[in-house]
Amino acid sequence: MALVLHSGSTNKNTFKVLVAAEYCGVNVELVKNFKMGVSNKTPEFLKMNPLGKVPVLETPDGPIFESNAISRYVARLNADNPIYGTSLIEYAHIEQWIDFATTEIDLNISRWFYPRAGYSPYIPQAEEAAISLLKRALGALNSHLATNTYLVGHGITLADIIMTCNLYLGFIRLMTKSFTSEFPHVERYFWSMVNQPNFSKVMGKVEQTPYVQPLQSQRNPQSKPKQLKKEIKKYLVKESS
Amino acid sequence: MALVLHAGTGNKNAFKALITAEYSGVNVELVKNFEMGVSNKTPEFLKMNPLGKVPVLETPDGPVFESNAIARYVARLKADNPLYGCSLIEYAHIEQWIDFATTEIDQGIARWFYPRTGYMPYLPPAEEAAIAALKRSLGALNTHLANNTYLVGHSITLADIIMTCNLYLGFVRVMTKSFTSEFPHVERYFWTMVNQPNVHKVVGEVKQAESVFPVQSQKKPAQPKEPAKPKEAKKEAKKEAPKEAAKPKAEAVAEDEEEAPKPKAKNPLDLLPPSKMILDEWKRLYSNTKTNFREVAIGGFWEMYDPEGYSLWFCDYKYNDENTVSFVTLNKVSGFLQRMDLARKYAFGKMLVIGSEPPYKVKGLWLFRGKEIPQFVLDECYDMELYEWTKVDITDEAQKERVNAMIEDQEPFEGQALLDAKCFK
Numbered sequence: 001m002a003l004v005l006h007s008g009s010t011n012k013n014t015f016k017v018l019v020a021a022e023y024c025g026v027n028v029e030l031v032k033n034f035k036m037g038v039s040n041k042t043p044e045f046l047k048m049n050p051l052g053k054v055p056v057l058e059t060p061d062g063p064i065f066e067s068n069a070i071s072r073y074v075a076r077l078n079a080d081n082p083i084y085g086t087s088l089i090e091y092a093h094i095e096q097w098i099d100f101a102t103t104e105i106d107l108n109i110s111r112w113f114y115p116r117a118g119y120s121p122y123i124p125q126a127e128e129a130a131i132s133l134l135k136r137a138l139g140a141l142n143s144h145l146a147t148n149t150y151l152v153g154h155g156i157t158l159a160d161i162i163m164t165c166n167l168y169l170g171f172i173r174l175m176t177k178s179f180t181s182e183f184p185h186v187e188r189y190f191w192s193m194v195n196q197p198n199f200s201k202v203m204g205k206v207e208q209t210p211y212v213q214p215l216q217s218q219r220n221p222q223s224k225p226k227q228l229k230k231e232i233k234k235y236l237v238k239e240s241s
Numbered sequence: 242m243a244l245v246l247h248a249g250t251g252n253k254n255a256f257k258a259l260i261t262a263e264y265s266g267v268n269v270e271l272v273k274n275f276e277m278g279v280s281n282k283t284p285e286f287l288k289m290n291p292l293g294k295v296p297v298l299e300t301p302d303g304p305v306f307e308s309n310a311i312a313r314y315v316a317r318l319k320a321d322n323p324l325y326g327c328s329l330i331e332y333a334h335i336e337q338w339i340d341f342a343t344t345e346i347d348q349g350i351a352r353w354f355y356p357r358t359g360y361m362p363y364l365p366p367a368e369e370a371a372i373a374a375l376k377r378s379l380g381a382l383n384t385h386l387a388n389n390t391y392l393v394g395h396s397i398t399l400a401d402i403i404m405t406c407n408l409y410l411g412f413v414r415v416m417t418k419s420f421t422s423e424f425p426h427v428e429r430y431f432w433t434m435v436n437q438p439n440v441h442k443v444v445g446e447v448k449q450a451e452s453v454f455p456v457q458s459q460k461k462p463a464q465p466k467e468p469a470k471p472k473e474a475k476k477e478a479k480k481e482a483p484k485e486a487a488k489p490k491a492e493a494v495a496e497d498e499e500e501a502p503k504p505k506a507k508n509p510l511d512l513l514p515p516s517k518m519i520l521d522e523w524k525r526l527y528s529n530t531k532t533n534f535r536e537v538a539i540g541g542f543w544e545m546y547d548p549e550g551y552s553l554w555f556c557d558y559k560y561n562d563e564n565t566v567s568f569v570t571l572n573k574v575s576g577f578l579q580r581m582d583l584a585r586k587y588a589f590g591k592m593l594v595i596g597s598e599p600p601y602k603v604k605g606l607w608l609f610r611g612k613e614i615p616q617f618v619l620d621e622c623y624d625m626e627l628y629e630w631t632k633v634d635i636t637d638e639a640q641k642e643r644v645n646a647m648i649e650d651q652e653p654f655e656g657q658a659l660l661d662a663k664c665f666k
């Protein structure tokens with residue numbers, strides 16, 4: 001029986017779960033007809049996650065939220081799964097890098113991205129601070145990856161899955177080639193990860209963004225009829241004559 | 242043998258491991274003579290954590306960093322530790338609440354507290370957003386705790402330890418009683434937790450903040466190119482800005498010079514008959530006038546103004562009733578100004594965000610080269626159509642005075658306070 005995952009399809013937090021499921025041979029299916037901002041605000045959904053955020057996984061024993069927790073659960077369904085490590089210290093290192101991917105990498109990418117996307121206040125100084133913290137974190141990651149192919153041990157673990165999904169948002173939205181070239185080992189790592197069959201099956205082809213996500217207007221320009229523009233022009237001509 | 246934890250005393254991230262150790266009967270000791278900012282920057286430390294942050298735990302199998310990972314490791318040292326739950330779904334719920342405590346609660350508190358300490362830029366709209374996000378998270382936590390004594394199951398787990406440590410920073414620094422009283426189940430939970438003997442032993446007596454931690458002056462001032470500062474900060478900034486304002490100007494000029502030789506298609510505005518008004522001169526006057534703004538800058542403006550070569554326009558946002566969230570409104574205006582970048586050589590603008598409560602009104606004044614709004618601006622900057630544009634009749638004294646008030650950020654403006662005033666120059 002498939003486990004049902006509540007989420008839209010192309011969200012990096014969802015990717016964590018789906019990629020982990022590929023690696024572990026667990027059957028996870030996206031819920032049908034999910035509508036962001038609608039499906040996740042219903043009373044039934046809020047019973048699964050009082051915060052109303054996605055992703056949420058339905059399991060035979062009840063719902064789980066928080067994408068990292070869901071991925072861990074999926075990884076554990078397959079006993080002795082190597083993506084979860086094989087010793088106490090390996091667990092610890094996997095968890096260390098999962099937390100690093102979350103608190104140092106994802107957080108700063110989010111603080112750079114979401115204001116630009118119009119979800120929170122855009123403040124140049126705050127962005128500058130986020131970028132410099134992100135650079136510091138990427139620098140640390142880069143030194144680790146200078147002598148390690150994967151984050152922990154000699155194969156792909158859950159830490160690599162979560163790190164790659166978090167980096168993914170950065171690579172496709174904000175971090176241009178000129179930005180990432182300062183971190184060559186991170187680049188090498190990211191590209192070798194997203195080209196793994198289990199990743200590309202979920203994520204498709206990944207392309208690095210050629211520019212930083214532009215600041216969005218709250219209003220979608222496409223939603224405006226062309227006609228309006230003409231009216232304004234008419235009006236302007238009248239005014240200035 | 243004790244495991245050594247690298248961190249200073251009183252660090253809530255170190256508390257996580259220390260409390261877990263108490264519950265698990267594991268021996269963890271803080272390293273001696275730790276000095277923040279020194280001990281964690283040595284090459285030996287960076288070998289343990291390339292980021293140079295604390296806490297780091299030394300284990301017989303090597304170091305572990307990230308406070309949650311350390312706490313988990315300590316919990317696992319005790320076989321079948323009840324802190325960790327006893328079924329797959331319990332692990333999952335414990336981890337879910339650990340992650341919630343980190344990504345939702347700790348983040349909200351950190352974005353509220355740290356800018357106030359002076360280690361990060363303090364920006365009121367960012368704080369407002371952090372507090373709103375934190376309230377949403379605390380609301381969700383409160384709902385959960387309305388029917389649950391602990392986060393998972395019927396006893397304390399690792400999730401409770403991590404949640405409590407994260408809440409701790411909030412309770413002692415920024416969340417006063419009047420703030421937390423909205424979340425009575427969170428309050429009940431927090432006070433129960435910090436009074437558990439194993440928690441109390443590590444954390445000591447906990448006292449809720451009586452006032453929100455005051456804003457400290459910034460330790461390492463960032464030097465943004467174009468600060469989008471709230472209105473209150475504005476006047477002071479004007480006073481302090483003279484030397485700095487001159488610098489970016491010089492750079493801007495240099496850029497223009499560099500661009501000059503490139504064989505670019507001429508902007509039709511460059512083909513207009515020359516004007517006696519030099520836009521850059523006006524922008525310089527605007528930026529550099531610190532005192533007597535009315536006489537010097539505004540007076541100077543009307544002396545320079547050339548109605549043959551330039552035109553003035555009022556703009557009025559058409560959808561003011563949608564401006565219900567301050568930062569969203571401010572973003573809208575910042576985005577507009579960013580997109581106007583293409584007109585930098587031909588325009589000057591002031592945008593006012595008006596009102597002390599939503600819905601906010603957005604109104605502006607623009608000076609354009611030419612007698613009309615340049616066609617390329619209408620074509621390329623889609624924000625233009627979101628505003629009503631009215632040409633200023635400079636023979637009408639009332640309209641002229643409105644221009645002055647907008648250039649000057651006069652407050653109250655048309656009877657209302659200003660939330661912010663932004664300048665395009």
Ligand SMILES: N[C@@H](CCC(=O)N[C@@H](CS)C(=O)NCC(=O)O)C(=O)O
Nearest residue numbers: 011013052053054055066067068344
């Ligand atoms: N820490 C959470 C973050 C979840 C999250 O922020 N989800 C976003 C979409 S990526 C969401 O559901 N937003 C809807 C909302 O804020 O109402 C996780 O990793 O699962």
Ligand SMILES: N[C@@H](CCC(=O)N[C@@H](CS)C(=O)NCC(=O)O)C(=O)O
Nearest residue numbers: 103252254293294295296307308309
């Ligand atoms: N996510 C990390 C955060 C660690 C952290 O930010 N530590 C601060 C002290 S609480 C630090 O070491 N700062 C020193 C620095 O930034 O150089 C964890 O939970 O361990």
